[in-house]
Amino acid sequence: MTLTKKALLLLVPLALALAAVALRPRQPEPAAPRRIALVQLTVVDDETVAGFKEAMTALGYREGGEVAYLSSGPVGSIDRLDEVIGAHLQASPALIFVSSTPAAQAVKRLTEARRAPPVVFAPVNDPLDAGIVPDLRHPGGHITGIRLPTGDDLRLQWLRRLAPGVKRIYLPYTADDKSALSSLEQASFAAEKLGLTLLPQPLPGAANIAEVIEAMPRDVDAIFLPRDSRIEAGIADFVTLAERRRLPISAPSLQQTRAGALFSYGFIHREIGQQAAQLADQILKGAPAGDLPVEMAENRLAINLATAERLGLAIPDELLLQAEYVIRK
Numbered sequence: 001m002t003l004t005k006k007a008l009l010l011l012v013p014l015a016l017a018l019a020a021v022a023l024r025p026r027q028p029e030p031a032a033p034r035r036i037a038l039v040q041l042t043v044v045d046d047e048t049v050a051g052f053k054e055a056m057t058a059l060g061y062r063e064g065g066e067v068a069y070l071s072s073g074p075v076g077s078i079d080r081l082d083e084v085i086g087a088h089l090q091a092s093p094a095l096i097f098v099s100s101t102p103a104a105q106a107v108k109r110l111t112e113a114r115r116a117p118p119v120v121f122a123p124v125n126d127p128l129d130a131g132i133v134p135d136l137r138h139p140g141g142h143i144t145g146i147r148l149p150t151g152d153d154l155r156l157q158w159l160r161r162l163a164p165g166v167k168r169i170y171l172p173y174t175a176d177d178k179s180a181l182s183s184l185e186q187a188s189f190a191a192e193k194l195g196l197t198l199l200p201q202p203l204p205g206a207a208n209i210a211e212v213i214e215a216m217p218r219d220v221d222a223i224f225l226p227r228d229s230r231i232e233a234g235i236a237d238f239v240t241l242a243e244r245r246r247l248p249i250s251a252p253s254l255q256q257t258r259a260g261a262l263f264s265y266g267f268i269h270r271e272i273g274q275q276a277a278q279l280a281d282q283i284l285k286g287a288p289a290g291d292l293p294v295e296m297a298e299n300r301l302a303i304n305l306a307t308a309e310r311l312g313l314a315i316p317d318e319l320l321l322q323a324e325y326v327i328r329k
Contacts, residue, residue, distance in 0.1 A: 004023055010323075015156040018076035032177035034067040034284065037088035037096045037117075041081070041109060043074045044192035044269070049121060051273025052280070053096055059281045065124035072149040078176065079104040093117050093282055099273075101130050101205055108132050108143060118289035121145030122276035123267060125227045126132035127294055140290040146276050148227060148267055151299045152183045152252070153190035158301065159250045160185060160194060162263055163313055166221040166248065168197045174230045175202040183226030183252070192236070198224070209234035213241055220247065227252045235259045257302040258327055262303045262311065272297050300324045 036056075038049055042153045049053040049071075053063065070091055072084050085107055088096065096119045098107045108131070111119065124132055125148045133139035136147070159166060170188060173180035184200055191198040198226050199220060209231070216223075223242055225231055232252065238258035242249050251261035256266045275295060283289050302325035308315050320326055 001314070006189065010111070028148040031065060031066075031318050034094040034287065035068050035070055035091055036166070036264075036280070037083055037085075037093040038069055038071040039073050039088065039096060039098040039103050041078070041080070041100040041103045042076065042229045043089045043251075044229045044232045045074065047269035048099045048273040048276075049097070050275050051270035053124070053273075055271075055274040056086070056280065057278030059277060061281075075103070076157075078102050078258070078283050082110060085110050087116075087304065089114075090259050091211075095120065097280065098230075099123070101132075102177055102229075102285050104132050104143075105130055105178070109283070111125045111142065116142050119143040119145070119277050120196055120279050120283065120289070123297055123309045126182050128282070129182060130178040132296060136294045138291065139294055142289050144279055144289045144292045146272050146279075146295050146297050149296050149299050149318070150186060151266055152186035152226065155185050155250055155252070156194065156224065158263060159224065159248065161319060162247045162308075162315060163222060163311075166196070168199060168217075169222045169224050170199050170201065170216050171222040171224045171226060171249075172201045172203055172216075172231055173226045174228050175204055177230065180226045180228035180231065183228065183329060187224060187226070200288070203231065207235055209237050213237055216241070219323055222247055223249045225249060225251050233257060235261065243310065248307075248313065254300065254302045254325060257304050260307055260315070261301045261302065262304055265279065266299055268300060302327065 039048055070088050070093060075081055075084050081103055096107055096117055098121050106126050107119055119142055123146050124130060127133045127147050128326045133143055173184055187270045188198055201212050201215050235256045238249055249261035251257055251264040252266040253264055257264040279292055301323045302321045304327040306329050
């Protein structure tokens with residue numbers, strides 16, 4: 001056998017292998033991650049965002065794989081929302097997830113005059129009153145999300161049951177937050193029926209938590225925090241004040257109860273984020289956001305027994321048994 005024939009015998013298998021590779025169907029390139037913009041007003045919304053991302057992962061949307069999150073963290077000020085949202089829109093996200101009423105209002109305003117990505121809000125206290133959607137069952141347009149159930153009136157009743165001696169109640173709120181104003185309206189109506197005196201204190205846009213704390217009268221018996229992410233974010237300062245003056249704090253969510261408020265009757269941020277992920281999943285699979293009804297979160301009672309003991313309040317077992325969460329230390 002000549003050298004040429006030997007070379008041919010070696011080259012034939014190689015040629016066949018190369019031909020097989022050439023004829024093999026080309027595998028599609030992996031799809032680029034879909035961008036999801038995250039818009040949150042304060043650090044209070046961190047838990048909501050964490051719940052959203054956690055549930056999205058469970059639904060098969062891995063961060064860095066199927067999705068990429070665009071986030072600037074807590075904006076901190078209503079005045080900065082437009083700047084942050086505008087930057088996200090420049091990146092052409094597939095979806096916007098927005099937390100808190102003022103942030104959802106800003107997203108709605110900045111996206112209605114353009115070809116906008118779908119939007120999921122979580123939570124908004126009253127999306128109808130805030131002008132975010134025109135109808136809860138069929139929002140239309142490009143926005144849907146999770147709303148809060150009413151309950152600030154019931155929360156005032158719970159305050160009276162847990163701390164029967166309270167008469168004068170301090171209620172600080174952000175003056176330009178529709179969610180806070182809704183809380184104030186419900187609490188004011190309930191206070192009149194219960195014979196309690198509500199002392200509202202508006203927090204102007206440029207002010208800080210220290211100013212509403214400084215403005216609190218000396219003769220108040222309790223503090224009632226509205227559904228207001230800016231006020232909620234100041235929970236550490238309110239708890240410090242309340243412990244010094246031995247005042248019970250009524251809070252809108254479990255997060256503040258764990259931070260030292262006496263109790264909350266309201267929502268759980270992480271649960272709301274998880275609930276919102278179910279809507280996002282439907283939208284990313286092709287469902288129009290405007291066809292998905294706005295969903296309602298649930299109110300849950302949480303009591304901080306350690307705080308009650310520091311305040312010298314004895315909480316009857318019958319009330320503790322009604323709480324879904326009891327914080328003991």
